Amino acid sequence: MASCAHEHLALEPSSQAQHAGYKRATAQRRLAAAQPSGQAPKTSGLSPAASTFPAPLVLPNDELSWDPDYDTQSLKSWLQLSERNKVTAGRRTIYVVPVPSVAAKVRYVQDWASPKLPSPRDSKKAPEVARPQPLDVRDYLAAFYHNLPVKLLSKPKLQFTSWGDESGARSSKKRSKQAYIALSIGSEAVRIRTRPSKDGFFAGQLNLDDLLDAAISLLPSDAYAVLLLVDHDLYEGEDDDFCCGRAYGGSRVAVISSARYNPALDVTQEVETEHAWPASHCQKYVDACLQEASQDAAPPRKKPKATVKSSLPQAASSALHAAVRAFSSISASLQPHSTLWLSRFCKTASHELGHCFGMDHCVYYACTMQGTAGLSEDVRQPPYLCPVDLAKVLRATEADVKERYEALLSFCERFEEKDRMFAAFAAWLRARIVEVGA
Template sequence: MPKAKCNHSSLCFSSSSHATVTGFRRPSERQRVAATKSDNRVFPRSDKLFLNESVQAFPAPLLLPDDDLAGEEEDPQSFQEWVDAEHRNPITPKKKTIYVVPSPQVDPGLDFVREWTQPTSTGNDCQINPPSTKDVQEYLAAFYHGLPVKMMPSSTLRIMPWDEARKKAKKPAQEQYLGLSIGDECVRIRARTLPEGVYGGQINLTDLLDAAISLLPKDAYALIMLVDYDLYEEKDDEFVCGRAYGGSRVAVVSSARYNPTLDHIQRIERLHAWPASHCETYMSACTSAEPAAKNQKRSRGVNKGSQKSTLELDGPVKDAVSAYQSLREVDSAPSLIYALWLGRMCRTASHELGHCFGIAHCVYYACSMQGTASICEDARQPPYMCPVDLAKVLSATSSSASERYRALLKFCERPENLDTHFFGPFAAWIRSRLHQVEDSADFS
C-alpha cells in the first residue's frame, strides 16, 4: 500500500483487477438499467432522472482482495425482485415508524461493565464520547426521508446484575451473564471479559437482537438499537459491528470498533477511506502483489475503456474527492474525530435498516448496501445508495429523490459537520449529483 501522502490525482471508476482474479461478474450496463425498473411501480419523471446510471456518480464496486464480493458470490436483487419478495414487510399507515434505541444504561455496582465502553489502550490521549443517538436518529430521518424516525427514552434499557454472575469474571474470555431490564421484564444476556482485548468485555449480539424484537412498538416498521459496547456472536468471534434480522424488522449496531482512535490498531487505511478509495494508485497498490488471472473471463459490463484512469470524468465522485483532499488531518481536532465516528455509525445504521426494508446486499455498484467483510472495507464503502437501491427506498418511503437528497444535504451542511471527513465529501457528492440531474434539459 502507498505510504506517502497521496494526492488521489487519478481516479478509477471500474472494479480493481482483483475482480477478474476472483471471477466476479458484475451485471452488465443493460442489466443495471433494467434493475431500476418495475412493472408494479412507475416513478415521476423527475425521480426517473435520479435513477439513471452515471459512472461519475456511481462507480463499480472496488472489489479489493479480502473484500466481501471477493468471497462467495452474491445474487443481484433488482427493484422488481424486491417488489415481488414474499417475505418483505410492507409499510402501512399503522406501521411506518422507525425507532432508534440508545445504548443501555448501567446499574450501580457494575462499574466494570461501564468501563467496557472505553478501549483498554489507543495510543491516543484524546477522549471522545461515542456518537450521540440523537445525531444518528436525525441522519436516519433524512436518509429514510418520508417516514417518521423517533428516539426511545434513554431509560428504555438498563444493564443490571444477574443472580448467577454478580462479580467480574477473572479468566480470559470467560462467558458470564448480565441482566437486561426492558420495562418490567429482565432478560438474561451473555457477556464475556477480555482482559487482553481492545475492550475489557463484550456483549452478545444475538441476545441484544432478541431483546430488540420484544421492544417493537405497535406502530413500528423497524427498530435499531445503538450500543456503545463491543459485540460478539459466536465464541470464536473477535468482534462484530452489528447485524439486522430483516424479517423481524430489528437491527443492532455497535459504535465500539468505529472509534477513529483505534484506526492504527485496526490498520484502517484512513488516507484512502471513501471517497478516496477510488484512487487508482491505491487500488493498484492493493492488487500489485497478486498473480495474473488465468482462464478467467472479463466481468460483464467492464470493458477496456472503463479500466483506465478517468481524470476527465468530472462529477459527484471527483467533487467528493476534492472536498476530502481539502480537509485537515482527522486527529487535529476532537470535533473531526467525533464527526468521523458519527459518520461511520450513520452509514452502518442506514445499511442495517436497509435490510429491515428487505434490501439485499448490492452487487451493482459501490453502494451503501454493499456487504463488508472487515472493518477496513467498511471505511471504503460510500454513504449513498445506488440507483437500484434508491428505487427501493423511494418506493418504500414515498419520498422524492430530490427531497431526500436535500434532507441529507441539510444534515451534512450543519456547521459541525460540513468540514469533516465523512459529511463534507458526502455534501459535495450530493450537491454535484443534484446539479448533474437538475441542470439537465430533461429535468422539470
C-alpha cells in the first residue's frame, strides 16, 4: 500500500473471523485464562485494555483463518502440562548457539545462505546486508526471559562440512543437488539432508529435523534450553516450501533460520513492510486485505468494518497508539536493513523458545506466541506476550513484570532511533510500564 497515516486502529478480529468460524473467548474467559485457578477474579475493571492488548486480526489466509478451532492454552492448563520442563536450580540457563561455520572444502554451502533474485533477467545475488549477530540475539532473549541466564554456547565448535565423497560434486550444478552435508560437532558428525529451494530463492536448503536432532546432542547439563541459529534456508517435509524455525519443546531445543527474514526478499515474497506491526492494526489496511480477498473469491461486497476501532488522537496515551506513532516517525526508506533483519529474527527466537517453556500457540490476543501461516502474517504480529502467556513466563522465570519490561526497553533503546519495530516496541513498553506501575 501507499504511504498511510494509520489514523484508525482495529482492536477486534476482522470480519474474516466470523466467516472462518473463529470465536474469540469472552473477556471473562480471557481473564480466567491468566489465573492459576482458571477462575476470573471477582474484582471488576481488571480486563486488559484493547488498545494495549488487541485481538488477533484473523485476516484472510492467517493461521486462525485456516484453523479457527485451535485449542486454547490457559495458565491453568499450562501449569498442569505433564510434558512441560520446569525451570530448576540445576537447569535454568538458555544457550544460544552461533551460526555454524563452513569448511573450505564445501565453501559452496556458504553461497546457499545468500538469496538469488528471481527475475530471469537478473539472477545475481541480492546485496549483502549485515546479518543478525548472535550477541544481539542473546541480549534480546536475556531481556525477554528476564531473570534467567542467557549465554552463547561456543564449544564445541560447529561446522558444516562434507558427508561422504565430494569428488563427484565439482560443478556448481552438481553441488546444488548434493543430497547430504555434515554438521561437525567436535569429534562427531551429523548428517544433514539438503535440497534446492522449490521457489528458486536459495540454491540449497537444510533439513530442519536433522538440525533439531543435532541440537539435542549439544545440550549442556545445566541447560534449560538450547537455540541453534542458522543462516541457511530450512525445510521440514518434502512438501514444504520453507520453514523459519521449529522447537522440540520437550527436548529443550529450537532451531531458527534468518534466511527468509532478509529484507532483500521482501518485494519478491510480497511482505508488506508499511503495515508491519504495529501498523498491521491500521483499519485502512485491514479493510484493504479483506477487499482484496473478496475480489479474489467473489464479487465485491460492502466494505467490512471491524467491531472496534480507535483513532490516534482519541487514545494518545495507549500503548498501541504510542507504538504506531513511534513506528510512523521513522521512514521505511531510512531504516537500515540490518536492524530490520535483527528485529524479525529476535521475535522468532523468543517465539520458538516459548515452545521450550511449554507454551502453545496463542489464540486469545495478538501475541508473539500466535501461530503464523506465512511471512506476511509473521511481520504483522507483535513482539510482546499477551496477558495469558506473560503469566506463564513470569511463573517460569520468577521475574518481576516491571523489571522484565524495563530490561526489554533497555534493549530496544539501543536501536529505536533507526529501527521501526524496536522504536514501536520501546514506545509500547514505556506505556505498559506506566500501566503496571499505576
